Amino acid sequence: MNPPSAPETHLVIEPLVVPRSLDDPDAQPFLAMVRLDNEVCRHDTGHSDLDRDPAEALGFWQADDDWLHVGFVARANGAIVGAVSMLFSREPDATSAEFDLMVDPGRWGEGVEDALLGAACAEAWRRGRTVVQTWTLHRPDPPARSIAPATGRGRIPADDRQTRFLTDAGFSLEQVERTSSFDLTGSFDRVEQLLAAARERMGEGYRVVGWSPPTPERYLDSFAHAISRMSTDAPAGGMVVEEETWDADRVRRRDERLAAQHLFVSLVAVEHIATGEIVAFNELVIGDDRTAATQQYGTLVLREHRGRRLGTVVKCENLLRWRTLVPQSPRVATFNAEENRHMLDINEAIGFVPISYAGAWKKVREAGG
Numbered sequence: 001m002n003p004p005s006a007p008e009t010h011l012v013i014e015p016l017v018v019p020r021s022l023d024d025p026d027a028q029p030f031l032a033m034v035r036l037d038n039e040v041c042r043h044d045t046g047h048s049d050l051d052r053d054p055a056e057a058l059g060f061w062q063a064d065d066d067w068l069h070v071g072f073v074a075r076a077n078g079a080i081v082g083a084v085s086m087l088f089s090r091e092p093d094a095t096s097a098e099f100d101l102m103v104d105p106g107r108w109g110e111g112v113e114d115a116l117l118g119a120a121c122a123e124a125w126r127r128g129r130t131v132v133q134t135w136t137l138h139r140p141d142p143p144a145r146s147i148a149p150a151t152g153r154g155r156i157p158a159d160d161r162q163t164r165f166l167t168d169a170g171f172s173l174e175q176v177e178r179t180s181s182f183d184l185t186g187s188f189d190r191v192e193q194l195l196a197a198a199r200e201r202m203g204e205g206y207r208v209v210g211w212s213p214p215t216p217e218r219y220l221d222s223f224a225h226a227i228s229r230m231s232t233d234a235p236a237g238g239m240v241v242e243e244e245t246w247d248a249d250r251v252r253r254r255d256e257r258l259a260a261q262h263l264f265v266s267l268v269a270v271e272h273i274a275t276g277e278i279v280a281f282n283e284l285v286i287g288d289d290r291t292a293a294t295q296q297y298g299t300l301v302l303r304e305h306r307g308r309r310l311g312t313v314v315k316c317e318n319l320l321r322w323r324t325l326v327p328q329s330p331r332v333a334t335f336n337a338e339e340n341r342h343m344l345d346i347n348e349a350i351g352f353v354p355i356s357y358a359g360a361w362k363k364v365r366e367a368g369g
Helices: 023-045 054-062 112-126 163-166 189-202 217-228 248-260 309-326 341-350
Strands: 011-015 068-074 079-087 096-103 131-138 173-183 206-211 262-271 277-286 294-301 332-336 353-364
Touching: 011 112, 023 054, 023 068, 023 079, 023 096, 023 131, 023 353, 054 068, 054 248, 054 309, 068 112, 079 112, 096 112, 112 131, 131 163, 131 341, 163 217, 163 353, 173 341, 189 309, 206 248, 206 309, 217 262, 217 277, 217 294, 277 309, 294 309, 309 341
Parallel strands: 096 131, 294 332
Antiparallel strands: 011 068, 068 079, 079 096, 131 353, 173 332, 173 353, 206 262, 262 277, 277 294
């Protein structure tokens, strides 16, 4: 007798329902998406430093004043085997959409990734966007073959499944980012030495300030301006970065979202004394599990205040502050563009080491497509 044939896979793509709470009966697809996200990140990087808690993810999805969140899940014979999350800026002239493709690594190659990418692109085109962008994660081991982005800085493996998939789908590699980690359990002697030298270079025209949200009223407007400069001053390679409009109310909404995500934040900034403006800042963030890896969010020095080692000041000051606030966290993870040599130099001097890489990909809709 011939062995029975495998049952035919019935694949269905359906919209993701965002539950009101994680205990809701309809929360299962959302929880499955978060689980898949963590599984894919661990599989592709070899570490767990990018894990997200479901409460953190839900708080982000439920905050929709400044961004529109859209998602789809893929079911194979009823079981969720993949998902795609999409982010649309609400800026009036926005042209791009971001997406994150998550497929059970064991199901890759069965058509799940193709169906989800098709759904994401169709949704972007339907909403009038002409560019779709995404990121892939890769282990730090030197590959047999690699490809470089348009910037010429950094490389990712040419033969990783996600590299081949996006290349075949017509995406171009526009940038490579490095994920670096700092050991919070080791010596801080180097941090203190670098900080002392940087403070001397900074001079007397600046002061260091720090807080955890909510943002103090006196800094709302200037911090809003500083955050808005992330979309114009940070290197983006060939990626489309929508310029963002920030004001005090948006900073307040952001503070509320971070609280809804169960995130604890330490922010260290540099204030320009003559103007009272925030001209540099660094954020460290962690969820309810204080023994997990810390994430570094934004770090920026406004262009007109560069050259005074303010980046070193905010990074080192915040690491020292964090050691007191969250002593249980073992390390900090951060992303930096490979062409951002100045910031990478600061990280390397402090003691950050590479643990994985990310590729930034873009596809422009063809005329009539």
